[in-house]
Amino acid sequence: MLPSDRSSLASPANRASLLAGAALAALGAIGLGTPAAAQDATQGPPTADQPDGVEDAVQDYIEGEAPAPGTEREIGFEADTLEYDSDADTIVARGNVVLRESERSVRADQVRWDRPAGQIQASGNVRYVDGDGNQLYASELELTDKFETGSLEDLLLVLREGGRLAAERGERTEDGRVALQRAVYSGCSVVTSDGCPKNPSWKITAERVTYDPDTSKIRFQNGFFSLFGQRLVPLPTLELRTDGGPTSGFLVPNLRISRSNGVELSGDYYWRLADNRDLQIGAYLYSQAMPMVSAKYRELTGNGAYQVTGYATHSRRIDTDSLTAQDQRDFRGYIAANGRFILDENWQFTGSTRLASDRTFLRRYDISRDDRLRTMAELERIDRDSYFVVAGFATQTLRLDREQGEIPLALPLIDYRRRIDEPLLGGTVTLRGNSLAITRDEGQDTQRALASAQWDLRRVTPLGQVVQLTALARGDVYHTANGSQTTIASYRGNDGWETRAIALAAVDVSWPLVGPLFGGTQVLTPRVQIVATPPIENTAIPNEDSRAIDLEDVNLFSLNRFPGDDRFEDGARVTYGVEWEMTKPDWRVSANIGQSYRLDDKQIIFPDGTGLSDRFSDIVGRARVRYKDFVSFTYRFRLDKDDLTPRRTEVDATIGSRRTYAEIGYLRLDRNIPLANEELGDREELRAAGRFAFADYWSVFGSAVVNMTNRNEDPTLQSDGFEPIRTRLGIAYQDDCIDLGLTWRRDFVSQGDALRGNTIELTFRLLNLGGGG
Numbered sequence: 001m002l003p004s005d006r007s008s009l010a011s012p013a014n015r016a017s018l019l020a021g022a023a024l025a026a027l028g029a030i031g032l033g034t035p036a037a038a039q040d041a042t043q044g045p046p047t048a049d050q051p052d053g054v055e056d057a058v059q060d061y062i063e064g065e066a067p068a069p070g071t072e073r074e075i076g077f078e079a080d081t082l083e084y085d086s087d088a089d090t091i092v093a094r095g096n097v098v099l100r101e102s103e104r105s106v107r108a109d110q111v112r113w114d115r116p117a118g119q120i121q122a123s124g125n126v127r128y129v130d131g132d133g134n135q136l137y138a139s140e141l142e143l144t145d146k147f148e149t150g151s152l153e154d155l156l157l158v159l160r161e162g163g164r165l166a167a168e169r170g171e172r173t174e175d176g177r178v179a180l181q182r183a184v185y186s187g188c189s190v191v192t193s194d195g196c197p198k199n200p201s202w203k204i205t206a207e208r209v210t211y212d213p214d215t216s217k218i219r220f221q222n223g224f225f226s227l228f229g230q231r232l233v234p235l236p237t238l239e240l241r242t243d244g245g246p247t248s249g250f251l252v253p254n255l256r257i258s259r260s261n262g263v264e265l266s267g268d269y270y271w272r273l274a275d276n277r278d279l280q281i282g283a284y285l286y287s288q289a290m291p292m293v294s295a296k297y298r299e300l301t302g303n304g305a306y307q308v309t310g311y312a313t314h315s316r317r318i319d320t321d322s323l324t325a326q327d328q329r330d331f332r333g334y335i336a337a338n339g340r341f342i343l344d345e346n347w348q349f350t351g352s353t354r355l356a357s358d359r360t361f362l363r364r365y366d367i368s369r370d371d372r373l374r375t376m377a378e379l380e381r382i383d384r385d386s387y388f389v390v391a392g393f394a395t396q397t398l399r400l401d402r403e404q405g406e407i408p409l410a411l412p413l414i415d416y417r418r419r420i421d422e423p424l425l426g427g428t429v430t431l432r433g434n435s436l437a438i439t440r441d442e443g444q445d446t447q448r449a450l451a452s453a454q455w456d457l458r459r460v461t462p463l464g465q466v467v468q469l470t471a472l473a474r475g476d477v478y479h480t481a482n483g484s485q486t487t488i489a490s491y492r493g494n495d496g497w498e499t500r501a502i503a504l505a506a507v508d509v510s511w512p513l514v515g516p517l518f519g520g521t522q523v524l525t526p527r528v529q530i531v532a533t534p535p536i537e538n539t540a541i542p543n544e545d546s547r548a549i550d551l552e553d554v555n556l557f558s559l560n561r562f563p564g565d566d567r568f569e570d571g572a573r574v575t576y577g578v579e580w581e582m583t584k585p586d587w588r589v590s591a592n593i594g595q596s597y598r599l600d601d602k603q604i605i606f607p608d609g610t611g612l613s614d615r616f617s618d619i620v621g622r623a624r625v626r627y628k629d630f631v632s633f634t635y636r637f638r639l640d641k642d643d644l645t646p647r648r649t650e651v652d653a654t655i656g657s658r659r660t661y662a663e664i665g666y667l668r669l670d671r672n673i674p675l676a677n678e679e680l681g682d683r684e685e686l687r688a689a690g691r692f693a694f695a696d697y698w699s700v701f702g703s704a705v706v707n708m709t710n711r712n713e714d715p716t717l718q719s720d721g722f723e724p725i726r727t728r729l730g731i732a733y734q735d736d737c738i739d740l741g742l743t744w745r746r747d748f749v750s751q752g753d754a755l756r757g758n759t760i761e762l763t764f765r766l767l768n769l770g771g772g773g
Contacts, residue, residue, distance in 0.1 A: 520584025
């Protein structure tokens with residue numbers, strides 16, 4: 001680099017010392033013609049006694065004189081020694097030679113620049129960095145005067161994305177590609193995190209390799225794929241991307257053995273149709289079932305994105321009544337599609353559909369374990385102060401004990417909300433309108449419309465109490481038909497037209513108290529809420545969306561503790577509780593607890609066992625502990641108000657790192673709710689999972705889901721209180737470029753032709769290798 005004070009370079013000694021670092025730039029970059037005084041090649045560093053041609057050129061460079069018309073300084077240069085042959089117009093630099101052009105650079109032990117031929121030859125520990133950050137190491141490298149690579153010897157190309165490409169020799173073709181002979185490529189690192197050398201887990205060797213830096217693609221001819229040093233698969237031709245981007249080609253096949261289908265071999269072909277769309281086609285071969293095909297299409301449009309996935313086969317279905325296979329083969333399949341489109345800054349459309357040919361197809365072929373599939377469409381408008389949606393929902397049940405005709409179709413659902421700031425006493429008013437139509441092939445049909453206005457005012461007193469005042473007025477209109485076909489009487493409404501008026505007033509006061517604790521900060525927040533609602537005629541209205549009621553810490557202070565709009569809690573009540581939180585470096589601990597009390601003794605519409613059926617509610621709360629990313633513990637509970645018997649116990653705990661960890665989840669609902677309420681049955685479930693990492697890249701893992709519900713909790717079950725649903729155990733190897741695993745899984749529940757039994761699956765995935773996304 002040149003000092004900013006050029007006058008300090010005026011002496012002959014300073015000129016001489018600069019020759020080693022600037023002569024090539026002076027001679028080449030400024031386009032100097034043949035010097036007036038020719039000279040022979042000179043050994044050693046130039047001195048002040050050298051002929052005036054070189055010294056004058058360097059002096060011109062130092063003093064910043066303009067280059068010859070039509071030329072530019074393009075290449076910067078550094079070196080220890082310099083030789084210049086004016087007759088041949090050739091420059092030779094030795095010792096720590098560095099050439100720079102924009103973001104490209106070359107380092108070498110020696111560089112020879114033949115200016116008439118426009119060739120730069122670098123030799124000895126050559127390191128070339130291109131404009132994209134890729135690094136090329138070679139014993140010899142030839143460049144053009146435009147800084148483009150030519151021929152190469154004993155090269156190693158380290159790609160910016162992490163891959164490495166080595167070859168005995170190579171050359172740059174006329175179209176800008178690099179053609180290599182006897183080359184090897186791997187997406188793996190060749191050193192560990194500690195800097196120690198290691199062999200790549202996989203590599204591809206080939207007699208001829210072509211690398212296109214413009215498209216980041218490598219094409220192999222007459223190659224082999226090697227895993228852990230062993231040649232496994234011949235590759236007559238293969239093309240992949242070095243930047244991790246997708247490219248067309250076959251994906252790694254999968255192998256699985258299951259009770260339902262026998263040996264399964266599946267493979268996919270990924271087709272990159274364009275930068276904004278692709279297609280993946282799959283084929284599945286089974287030893288105990290007919291073949292199956294699949295396809296997945298994705299596209300990114302100018303205003304959104306969508307994808308469509310489908311599976312199809314031809315096999316025997318299961319009769320849902322007798323649960324036996326039909327004699328005749330029939331089409332079986334599944335389609336799933338979803339997408340979202342931004343129409344303008346306020347409007348958007350979201351849609352999805354999932355449909356299966358029969359109720360056991362997804363489980364039989366291990367595609368999904370969902371027991372219901374939903375199709376929906378939403379047209380939404382969102383701005384700063386309003387929200388509007390028109391939507392429709394349809395559900396396909398996959399449960400063998402449910403009739404499809406009993407499943408409702410919700411169409412249309414219309415909801416509008418508008419917020420108005422400070423129209424009354426400095427508060428906020430929210431206006432809402434809602435309309436919903438529910439129809440069934442077999443059962444109750446319901447249509448409703450409601451309109452409401454809610455006023456909220458939030459203030460902080462001089463002592464720090466947070467006070468919120470709320471007032472609500474709402475009017476509902478319902479129409480019901482075929483209510484007698486609803487099995488549970490409490491879900492029925494009166495056939496015909498019904499109206500309902502709702503009014504509510506509430507005050508909510510909380511007082512955060514902040515102080516130090518154990519080197520951190522704690523916040524203790526007592527809270528009291530009073531809600532008053534005149535009597536409401538709930539039983540004349542059908543219950544479609546408020547069935548799954550259960551008192552929890554998240555809805556204790558809700559204005560309406562029913563989950564939907566069809567039921568609304570009336571009467572007067574006071575709710576009280578306290579929340580505590582402590583934070584300090586690496587730690588966060590929080591807990592809350594609360595209860596409510598009804599101020600009147602009118603009949604309560606909450607079912608027995610929900611924790612809200614008496615004047616005093618059950619006690620609910622939650623405790624959380626988190627330490628860094630190593631420990632996470634959450635405990636939720638509901639205790640019986642009379643004897644503190646646990647009615648809800650829920651635990652979720654995780655301990656460990658990303659490589660070695662243990663997880664446990666436990667849920668017990670002991671609510672003693674009558675069986676007539678199908679959404680509120682008791683159950684007990686245990687979930688556990690873990691992974692233990694050993695050696696450098698190996699780990700063992702496992703998981704289990706156990707149904708611990710017994711006949712006392714659910715008389716419809718035959719379980720003894722410990723019935724495994726699914727268990728899994730496996731071993732895996734994973735490093736920076738490969739993911740390999742062997743998994744054993746056992747399903748303990750049969751559903752039609754999705755049989756209980758063992759499944760063994762081999763997973764194999766290459767990382768840092770271009771393929772379908």
